[in-house]
Structure formats: structure tokens, C-alpha cells
Amino acid sequence: MSLAASLMNGLNLGAIYGLIALGYTMVYGIAKMLNFAHGDIIMTGALTIVISVHQFGISPWLSILLSIGVCVSLGVLIEKIAYKPLRKASSLSVLITAIGVSFLLQNTAQLLFGSSLRSFPKAFQIPTYGIGGFELKGDRLLTSLITALLMVGLVWIVYRSKVGLAMRAVAQDRDTAELMGIDANRVISMTFAIGSALASVAGLFYGIAYGFVGPYSGSMPGIKAFTAAVLGGIGSVPGAIVGGVLLGLIESFAKTYLSSELSDAIVFAVLIGILFLKPTGLMGQEIREKV
Numbered sequence: 001m002s003l004a005a006s007l008m009n010g011l012n013l014g015a016i017y018g019l020i021a022l023g024y025t026m027v028y029g030i031a032k033m034l035n036f037a038h039g040d041i042i043m044t045g046a047l048t049i050v051i052s053v054h055q056f057g058i059s060p061w062l063s064i065l066l067s068i069g070v071c072v073s074l075g076v077l078i079e080k081i082a083y084k085p086l087r088k089a090s091s092l093s094v095l096i097t098a099i100g101v102s103f104l105l106q107n108t109a110q111l112l113f114g115s116s117l118r119s120f121p122k123a124f125q126i127p128t129y130g131i132g133g134f135e136l137k138g139d140r141l142l143t144s145l146i147t148a149l150l151m152v153g154l155v156w157i158v159y160r161s162k163v164g165l166a167m168r169a170v171a172q173d174r175d176t177a178e179l180m181g182i183d184a185n186r187v188i189s190m191t192f193a194i195g196s197a198l199a200s201v202a203g204l205f206y207g208i209a210y211g212f213v214g215p216y217s218g219s220m221p222g223i224k225a226f227t228a229a230v231l232g233g234i235g236s237v238p239g240a241i242v243g244g245v246l247l248g249l250i251e252s253f254a255k256t257y258l259s260s261e262l263s264d265a266i267v268f269a270v271l272i273g274i275l276f277l278k279p280t281g282l283m284g285q286e287i288r289e290k291v
Helices: 003-031 038-054 060-086 091-113 138-160 162-172 174-179 184-210 219-232 237-257 263-277
Strands: 128-131 134-137
Touching (some): 003 162, 003 184, 038 091, 038 184, 038 219, 060 184, 134 138, 138 162, 174 184, 237 263
Antiparallel strands (some): 128 134
């Protein structure tokens, strides 16, 4: 595989990881919790597209809107039922609950649709373009462009809108924000909704990139995206994208030039090395608490 092909593969992987990492970093930044069921929401979004197209004959493009609706509804429902009662609970309780929700989604998908992989609709395949002897795959270009647009839009929402101001206030100090008239529960639910919508888009790109989706398809991308969020500085929106792109490039070049079997180990070794030098991640900020 050529250097250019490895670069394109890395950017494509990085864009997918970055989209997923945005959900992790938003929820952690505002609700101060790690939603380890986020990867399974991606799986749910991709399976929704597959089932709606192959079994119900719904238009592929309409199935994308259906996937977004299902993922947003599922994300908000999970927050209301599983996480909201644990607002004052310990971090360990929330973590165990998140892992439990992840297993619940995986096993529910397996019971409903079986454990076998399902092929992603071919209607989403985008042709490859040749430019000066270089082949440019349309799906990878589209993934990178849409990811960049979504990140710009999310940054605008967080730093330029009233909703974003409320999010940042809750992230800074939830109790004080509530005293100022901000409904913290509503803000957290909105955060889950936005993160789940991004997860559905990531599920679409995952299905296009790999061609198959199953009940456990969200597990490894979810773990790697969490790694990307930590690498970029969890809680930082730009850091999630930077971490995702860097992770995708490391994985792609490791598979091409070192070892495809050891690529995951190399990725995590790089993460450990970077965190050893900068514990807050590449774009994370150290928070000092006054006592």
C-alpha cells in the first residue's frame, strides 16, 4: 500500500474515531461521566439503516434520518433511565451502569437480529475518482468533509450559542448554574441527544467503510474512540477530532509499515507514551481546584 493510500485510510479512520470521540468528550465535559454504551449506539444506528433498507424497503437516504431519530431517542432514554438516577452516585457506580447498558444493547441486538454480520446497503457506495494518476475514494473524502463540517458546527454551538453557554455553565459548576436558572437535567439530556446524533452519522460511515455490521460492531470503535478522546484531551471538542485523526493515522501506518496484528498494541503504546509526557492529553487543560 502506498504512502498516499495509507494517509487516506488513516484520515478516514480518524474521522470516524473523531465523530465517536465527540460524543464521549461532550458527555464527560458536561455530565462528568463516561458513557461506555456510546459505541453500541453507533452499532444501533448502523443496524437501523441495514434493517430499514433490506427488510422494510425504506429509501436509503430516508433510513439515515430514521437512524438519527432512533439513536437520539435511545441516547436520551438511556440518560433518563440509567444515568439520571445516579447524578449524586459515585463514579464507580456510574461506570458499572454504563458497562451494563453496553451489554444490554449488544445482547438485545443479538436477540432481535441474530449474531451474524449483515451487509451494508450498496446504495451508499460512492465511486472512486482518478486525479493525476491518484485514486481518490469518494466515501473517504465524504467522511472527512462531513466530519469537518460537523466539528465546526459543534464548536459554534458550544462557544457561540445560548445552548452552548448553558452547557459550559453546567460543565463549570452544575449547582451554580441551576441557581442561575439553568435546567441542568435538560442540558445533559440535550448533550446526550447531540452525541447520539453524531454517533448515528459515525455508524453510517462505519458501515460504508467496512461493509458489514453486527451486534458487536460498536465495541472496538467505541474503545478506540474513547482512546482518541483521552489522547486529544477529554472534555475538549477540538481535542476529540485531533485525537481521532492522530489515532487513525497511527493505526493505518502501523498496519502498512509495521504489523497489522500489532497495530492496536502500537496505538495504545503511543497513547501511554503521550499521556506519560502530557497527562491531560494533547489539548486538555489541567484543572486546579481551590480549597
